Amino acid sequence: MDDARRVIEDGVVYIRGGAIDAIQKAVSPPPDGFETVPVTKTDGTIFPGLIELHNHLPYNVLPLWQVPKRYTNRDQWGSAGNPDYRKLISGPMNSSARSRSTSPRSSGTSNAKRSSGGRPRRRALHSSPIAGRDAFYRGIVRNVEQTDDPALPESDAHIADIDAKSAETFYKRLQKPKKMLLHLSEGTDAAARSHFTALHLADGRWALSKSLVAIHSVALRDSDLGHLHARGASMVWSPLSNLLLYGQTAPIADARKRKIRIGIGADWSPSGSKNVLGEMRVAAAVSELEDLQLGLDDIVAMATSDAAQILGWQEALGSIEAGKLADLVVIADHANGDPYKNLLAGDETKIALVMIGGIGRYGTKSLLGKCGTVSETLEVGGRSRALNLTQPTEDPVVAELSLAEATRTLKTALATLPELARKPVALTRNGNGNGNGNGNGPHWMLALDELADTGSELRPRLPDAKGRPTGPALESAGAPPTPSLADIVKPLKLDPISRADDHDYTEQLARQPNLPAGLVALLA
Numbered sequence: 001m002d003d004a005r006r007v008i009e010d011g012v013v014y015i016r017g018g019a020i021d022a023i024q025k026a027v028s029p030p031p032d033g034f035e036t037v038p039v040t041k042t043d044g045t046i047f048p049g050l051i052e053l054h055n056h057l058p059y060n061v062l063p064l065w066q067v068p069k070r071y072t073n074r075d076q077w078g079s080a081g082n083p084d085y086r087k088l089i090s091g092p093m094n095s096s097a098r099s100r101s102t103s104p105r106s107s108g109t110s111n112a113k114r115s116s117g118g119r120p121r122r123r124a125l126h127s128s129p130i131a132g133r134d135a136f137y138r139g140i141v142r143n144v145e146q147t148d149d150p151a152l153p154e155s156d157a158h159i160a161d162i163d164a165k166s167a168e169t170f171y172k173r174l175q176k177p178k179k180m181l182l183h184l185s186e187g188t189d190a191a192a193r194s195h196f197t198a199l200h201l202a203d204g205r206w207a208l209s210k211s212l213v214a215i216h217s218v219a220l221r222d223s224d225l226g227h228l229h230a231r232g233a234s235m236v237w238s239p240l241s242n243l244l245l246y247g248q249t250a251p252i253a254d255a256r257k258r259k260i261r262i263g264i265g266a267d268w269s270p271s272g273s274k275n276v277l278g279e280m281r282v283a284a285a286v287s288e289l290e291d292l293q294l295g296l297d298d299i300v301a302m303a304t305s306d307a308a309q310i311l312g313w314q315e316a317l318g319s320i321e322a323g324k325l326a327d328l329v330v331i332a333d334h335a336n337g338d339p340y341k342n343l344l345a346g347d348e349t350k351i352a353l354v355m356i357g358g359i360g361r362y363g364t365k366s367l368l369g370k371c372g373t374v375s376e377t378l379e380v381g382g383r384s385r386a387l388n389l390t391q392p393t394e395d396p397v398v399a400e401l402s403l404a405e406a407t408r409t410l411k412t413a414l415a416t417l418p419e420l421a422r423k424p425v426a427l428t429r430n431g432n433g434n435g436n437g438n439g440n441g442p443h444w445m446l447a448l449d450e451l452a453d454t455g456s457e458l459r460p461r462l463p464d465a466k467g468r469p470t471g472p473a474l475e476s477a478g479a480p481p482t483p484s485l486a487d488i489v490k491p492l493k494l495d496p497i498s499r500a501d502d503h504d505y506t507e508q509l510a511r512q513p514n515l516p517a518g519l520v521a522l523l524a
Contacts, residue, residue, distance in 0.1 A: 352367055
């Protein structure tokens with residue numbers, strides 16, 4: 001996935017100190033220092049590590065939502081006033097997010113779920129105490145908000161509340177070089193488009209710059225895309241979530257004609273794919289169905305080289321080139337001669353290895369044993385796979401957990417949601433919950449930024465032409481809503497870790513009312 005999208009039919013990647021030292025044909029002599037190093041044969045195709053630019057990770061414990069009707073903007077379905085949404089998404093998340101036992105386990109399963117989908121990088125799971133300081137869970141995968149690496153510039157996935165609501169301060173924030181990944185124009189109607197037109201300031205300026213990475217952008221028109229391109233902004237595509245909710249996705253063909261750089265993201269499991277590999281398969285099917293003229297290599301670039309360019313990471317990641325970090329994915333197939341088809345034609349069982357910084361993190365036991373340490377085994381689609389979750393800098397709350405333990409706890413919690421919703425969260429005098437009243441430190445809870453006011457926003461909420469704030473209403477921090485969560489939530493099943501383990505997933509998609517005819521057949 002370098003600029004020439006070069007493919008080496010029979011090659012070797014040489015790794016030194018977590019970085020790529022050289023890439024050569026297998027018949028060439030090894031570089032200096034590698035003369036006695038054994039070659040690990042993958043019998044597969046080696047890709048750059050996949051980069052996902054849009055995912056609400058805590059929600060990925062939830063199963064696919066049977067969307068009841070077609071919506072035309074984000075405010076309609078994702079609000080506290082939607083009883084179906086509160087029963088199946090916000091209620092279960094609010095019940096589990098405040099639990100001392102389930103919050104870190106959501107982080108642990110997200111680490112594994114994203115890695116088993118071929119995705120070494122994600123945004124961090126944000127956690128927050130009931131009162132006081134905020135923090136990010138630190139895991140084995142990279143995230144854009146805290147990279148801890150000067151070669152990987154950090155980005156924001158939130159904007160301060162005042163910047164989101166004030167046009168002038170929002171404009172000033174966009175003048176900074178730090179990238180900002182924000183939701184924009186989620187839906188198909190004028191209300192959805194008003195999220196974008198509100199960026200047109202009174203003096204004629206547009207609150208746009210190359211710092212803005214616009215997620216969704218479904219309601220944008222060609223003229224809007226012209227403004228994005230003229231100011232260097234980029235986009236992130238989440239086709240399955242767009243189609244499930246709105247029956248329409250972003251104007252990708254027009255954006256490509258405008259030469260806007262595009263990344264990709266699965267959004268979340270309630271209305272999206274389980275991982276970025278699945279979302280790339282959806283993108284390929286949508287391209288075929290709507291004749292978007294996307295090559296399979298174009299789609300893979302959205303999760304590799306183009307994604308790295310969007311983040312400003314192109315000097316360190318996004319392609320397999322000497323001097324870059326050794327973030328790699330091995331697909332156990334190279335038979336048909338088309339590497340991109342090999343990646344996109346199968347499910348997660350084809351992933352033989354995920355490597356981050358030269359360390360194997362997930363894969364077959366034989367490959368992972370040669371490239372890392374096996375800390376745990378699991379089955380994916382009936383096939384044995386291994387995990388390496390050992391990381392000295394990992395958050396201790398997460399590091400102490402195994403995937404098996406996290407899975408058991410979350411299954412029990414979701415199966416007993418009404419009982420979980422009835423449990424009070426005990427608060428200490430300083431406002432920190434101690435969970436069980438034993439005073440063992442603060443009680444941390446996931447900061448559900450799609451549901452409650454956390455002091456920062458995922459989207460600009462600038463006033464529209466009539467002075468009304470754009471964006472959905474969040475749940476009030478005041479009086480508890482009625483009916484209570486315990487009265488409306490019902491037991492749920494933990495979402496399977498992979499598409500290969502979700503045996504009725506295709507049937508669930510077939511029952512969705514908003515997917516275009518023919519898409520489910522292509523995905524199957």
